[in-house]
Amino acid sequence: MKEESCNMAMEAIESLGDTRHRRDGWLFLRRHVRRCSDCCAYLTRMESVIEALDELQPVSAPDEILEAVMGRLRPRLLYESPTVEERSHGHRGLLVLAGAAGVGVGVAIALAVSRHTVGQQGDEELASIGTA
């Protein structure tokens, strides 16, 4: 019987710090440790462990972490593929460029054809003047 209640007490002791103890569980534990020296010692040690864990002060990160992380990421972000939005902007730019180049080539061809035609007409006129 003692062993069974000791097991229950140990379970309750190990739950210390997990959640708030139910009142009946806490009363059982208090009553038990009053007459069980082993469980009483275990409770004392567990309270010391929890106290020691709770005593840790917050630790602050060294200042250089932010700088170091961003130092590693920035070059990657500069050279990596752009976002979807940026990509669509890029595609639009290429289309405009290609369109402009197409128009330019068209104009150049038209000019060349017209010069060729005008040149032929000029030769014919000169020939007809000579014949006359």
Place this chain on the structure above:
Amino acid sequence: MTPRGLSRDGSEEARLVARCRQGDVEAFAALVERYQDGVYRVIYRMVGDREEARDLAQEAFIRAFEGLGTFNVKKPFRPWMSRIAANVAIDYLRRQDHPNDVQLEAVFDVGADRESPMPESDGPESAALSREVSDVVWRELLRLQVKWRAAIVLHHMEGMNYKEIGDILGVPGNTAKTWAHRAKRELCRSLEGVI
């Protein structure tokens, strides 16, 4: 992990993550700035070495950046980031030849962070005993199995519940609870003969 300046409902984090995904570097810098203390603390408590913790914290943020695409903005950012930090620390400890051994200076390094052990009125003997207890607990904490240590660090020092810890460690919440209880039992055993 208590980030500074972020909204409780996580909407600020969600906005920052969305901006990061658009390629906004400064948004990620804001996340690093706000979470660096928490990430560093989790890792430092687990590895017990400041230099290693600093490098591993950087690694955790790089991993986080690379994994931003998988982050669900409807969920809080803190557990997601803690999971990455804990996993980086666990991976590091598993890579070591003797993951449960720590350098002696690391033990005292950790001990140096704690608050004054006892109020002045308790007297020098109580203070000395308390300091001895703390030293034993810190030493044993860093010698625990990695999974037990992770469970107790995340629960007692980061205030996470066992469900969250289970999610981080990839086990059910009850398993995380068992590990934390075993860790506490082991720490208690180390105090036999001291108190």
